[in-house]
Amino acid sequence: xxxxxxxxxxxxxxxxxxxxxxxxxxxxxxxxxxxxxxxxxxxxxxxxxxxxxxxxxxxxxxxxxxxxxxxxxxxxxxxxxxxxxxxxxxxxxxxxxxxxxxxxxxxxxxxxxxxxxxxxxxxxxxxxxxxxxxxxxxxxxxxxxxxxxxxxxxxxxx
Numbered sequence: 002x003x004x005x006x007x008x009x010x011x012x013x014x015x016x017x018x019x020x021x022x023x024x025x026x027x028x029x030x031x032x033x034x035x036x037x038x039x040x041x042x043x044x045x046x047x048x049x050x051x052x053x054x055x056x057x058x059x060x061x062x063x064x065x066x067x068x069x070x071x072x073x074x075x076x077x078x079x080x081x082x083x084x085x086x087x088x089x090x091x092x093x094x095x096x097x098x099x100x101x102x103x104x105x106x107x108x109x110x111x112x113x114x115x116x117x118x119x120x121x122x123x124x125x126x127x128x129x130x131x132x133x134x135x136x137x138x139x140x141x142x143x144x145x146x147x148x149x150x151x152x153x154x155x156x157x158x159x
Contacts, residue, residue, distance in 0.1 A: 048073065052081050063088065064096035071100025079106040086114050091123040098129040108137050 051073075054066035067085055070078045082104070085097035098118065101111060111133060118130035134141050 048075055048078060052078055055081050055085060060088070060090035060093050063090070064093045067093065067096040067100040071096075071103040074104065076104050076106060079104045079110060083110060083114055086118060091121075091126060094118070094121070094123065094126050095129060098126065098133060102129070102133050102136070108140065112137055112141060 048070065051066045051070050054062050055070075057063050057066070063085060067082050070082060079101060082097050082100045083106075085093050086101070088094050088097065098115070101114070105111075115130040115133045115137075118126055119134075121127055121130070
């Protein structure tokens with residue numbers, strides 16, 4: 002299962018990094034290029050497979066899927082990734098927060114999640130949540146003032 006997720010992640014990264022080079026190679030070799038509809042269908046399938054991996058029993062698989070989906074930039078997966086913010090594994094929680102930062106969902110979603118994470122036992126998560134909230138703009142000031150009552154949050158936020 003992990004090999005499949007890693008393969009999808011590597012393939013996705015290669016598509017992003019090498020898309021232009023591959024297009025040139027296809028043109029040079031006279032290969033047939035899939036239609037845009039087929040490419041879109043393949044991408045949706047990959048996103049669907051990665052989204053399913055968010056529910057894996059293996060925390061490394063969940064974290065990798067979250068990171069990969071975050072890097073993909075498809076905001077439609079933000080709610081699925083947001084569920085991992087409360088995961089029992091801190092690595093998964095960190096990956097979910099980082100993915101959400103990349104996706105930049107609406108403040109209505111991110112602010113309550115990150116405000117809740119200010120009380121997390123993992124200082125890395127507190128720092129990520131604080132930075133994520135800081136990027137939300139001036140509407141977050143009341144929540145940040147409340148968070149300043151917690152010494153641990155203040156310590157890790159600085």
